[in-house]
Amino acid sequence: MNGIEPLYNLKRDILRFVSFMKSHTVEGYYRYSYGGDLYDEETHWNLAGSVFAIKIYYTLGVENNHDVDAAANYIKTFQYKNGLIYDDLIFRKSVFRNALASLRRGNFSNLFNTNYKRAETRQCYSALMLYDKLPESMRLPVPQNEQQVRDYLASLPWNHPWDAASHFSHLMFFLALALKTGEMQPQAFEHLTSFAVEWTNRLQHPQDGCWYIDAPSLRQKINGAMKIISGLIAADIVNFDYPEKLIDFCLTGTDAQDACDNFNIIFVLNYAAKLLNKNYRQPEIEEFALKRLNIYWKHYYEDKRGFSFYPHRANDIYYGARITKALNEPDIHGTSLLLWGISIIVQLLGIEKEFGFREFRT
DSSP, X not given: OOSSGGGGGHHHHHHHHHHHHBOSSSTTOBOSBSXXXXXXXXXXXXXXXXXXXXXXXXXXXXXXXXXXXXXXXXHXXXXXXXXXXXXXXXXXXXXXXXXXXXXXXXXXXXXXXHHHHHHHHHHHHHHHHHTTOXXXXXXXXXXXXXXXXXXXXXXXXXXXXXXXXXXXXXXXXXHHHHHHTTSSOHHXXXXXXXXXXXXXXXXXXXXXXXXXXXXXXXXXXXXXXHHHHHHHHHTTOOOOSOHHHHHHHXXXXXXXXXXXXXXXXXXXXXXXXXXXXXXXXXXXXXXXXXXXXXHHGGGEETTTTEEOSBTTBOOOEETTEEOBOOOSXXXXXXXXXXXXXXXHHHHHTTOHHHHOOOOOOO
């Protein structure tokens, strides 16, 4: 498969895929991979499957229905009294691997796997917000003053910008959510988000437009840039310096290994192009987007109607925990990401109204 033609049937086909992934015994549960999960619905796990299902429904334009309600309710069964929402099985299976990664990097902020809890909580709340399904009671992990924001940002490993910028993005998201729920006053929100952006912008490099220290890989730089921009969007600050340099850098990018890479580079290009009113290298951006779409089809299974996280195999490691057999099959994670990417590619190509995919921005 290649090109735009397969998009005309994609909504119908992805809905069939999601329907197949849905459990018929546990309300709101969705398998992670097509047939190779290491655990099943008899175990209270796979929060992620329901999160990705909700994001797929939203992207396809599905209005609130029983399936959305059920997935949202399943997600809420993972909520803890401190407001965090995370999968205890994933936490337990990943804590050792993630602690070792922290030690190798010489950064000890994640020795107790707190980054996983924060990231999964953000992902859950962002999915629930799409259909106005937030829990009635939430205690958000937000800083209250400049010093706490400074300490948080300074603790992140900016020589690994993909990781560090992810947690900048989580910070901005939780500040915005605290404002939305009335836990933070507008003046405090404006002050803390402005401070966080100013602090982080000191890490942005004029030569490529990316945010980092030392000499990370091209892959780390682009994926880190995506996380910075997603954080700005979460706080409704869709503005950043050097968009031309980011476009130049992305158009050289070939270091894509999985669905995250193939999505993130499109995301960065889209928002950099929007800042420039699509008046900078737009024909090359559109050509790049079309080539990237053809790469997406290498992840697609026509018979099963879903995308895999890696070309020709499902994802097996989720936040450091092994959860599938990595079979030659699609998974709900890859399907969610690449469908999101398609919603952006059609924007870049100026044909979004033809297909009606919805982009979620949180």
